[in-house]
Amino acid sequence: MTDTVAEMNKVMDEADCLVNEQQVQAAISNLADDITSRLRDSNPLLFCVMNGGLILTGQLLTQLKFPVQAEYLHATRYRQETTGGILEWKLQPEADMNGRTVLIVDDILDEGTTLCAIADYCKAHGATEVLTAVLVDKKHDRKAKPGLKADFTGLEVEDRFLFGFGMDYKGYWRNAPGIYAVKGL
Numbered sequence: 001m002t003d004t005v006a007e008m009n010k011v012m013d014e015a016d017c018l019v020n021e022q023q024v025q026a027a028i029s030n031l032a033d034d035i036t037s038r039l040r041d042s043n044p045l046l047f048c049v050m051n052g053g054l055i056l057t058g059q060l061l062t063q064l065k066f067p068v069q070a071e072y073l074h075a076t077r078y079r080q081e082t083t084g085g086i087l088e089w090k091l092q093p094e095a096d097m098n099g100r101t102v103l104i105v106d107d108i109l110d111e112g113t114t115l116c117a118i119a120d121y122c123k124a125h126g127a128t129e130v131l132t133a134v135l136v137d138k139k140h141d142r143k144a145k146p147g148l149k150a151d152f153t154g155l156e157v158e159d160r161f162l163f164g165f166g167m168d169y170k171g172y173w174r175n176a177p178g179i180y181a182v183k184g185l
């Protein structure tokens with residue numbers, strides 16, 4: 001076993017499971033119902049925020065009960081760290097969003113800097129309405145704007161460094177089938 005695999009197995013062994021797989025699945029189903037009710041007649045353009053939004057988007061898409069045009073973009077500011085830095089656009093969206101309702105899907109709203117920047121980008125590129133959906137909203141008062149919330153939130157989770165269901169620890173464990181907090185963080 002490589003040192004990295006051993007380290008990552010230890011991270012999981014020592015982590016606290018904050019939300020189990022069943023609870024996450026229930027939250028995603030609720031998100032899908034709410035999004036379907038709100039957007040089924042709006043022909044939204046959905047953007048998955050890579051990388052973290054990958055798993056939520058995949059699972060959500062199959063539960064949305066209307067025809068969805070799904071695209072992706074990639075913006076990152078945590079990289080291999082547990083605190084956020086400057087937002088870097090790795091891939092700006094190519095799809096024409098002029099006059100469209102846009103739905104941005106990501107794993108987590110932590111400080112909200114990432115979602116605010118993406119929403120601003122979409123508005124600047126002609127989107128008439130920008131809505132946001134996240135699996136997790138972290139409970140703290142360090143939001144980019146006071147009281148900032150996503151339009152659709154699956155779960156509220158305590159202020160720890162999380163991994164699982166799209167969220168990584170040093171690039172690993174996005175695949176963990178629940179939401180975990182790293183020991184001591």
Ligand SMILES: O=P(O)(O)OC[C@H]1O[C@H](OP(=O)(O)OP(=O)(O)O)[C@H](O)[C@@H]1O
Binds near residue numbers: 084114
């Ligand atoms: O609300 P914020 O404090 O801005 O943080 C949230 C963002 O952080 C994570 O992305 P990250 O920068 O780790 O990139 P990744 O998804 O490619 O891992 C996550 O996927 C969100 O996009």
Ligand SMILES: Nc1nc2[nH]cnc2c(=O)[nH]1
Binds near residue numbers: 111160161167169
């Ligand atoms: N993996 C991960 N990414 C984040 N981005 C912002 N907050 C978090 C977090 O708690 N975990």
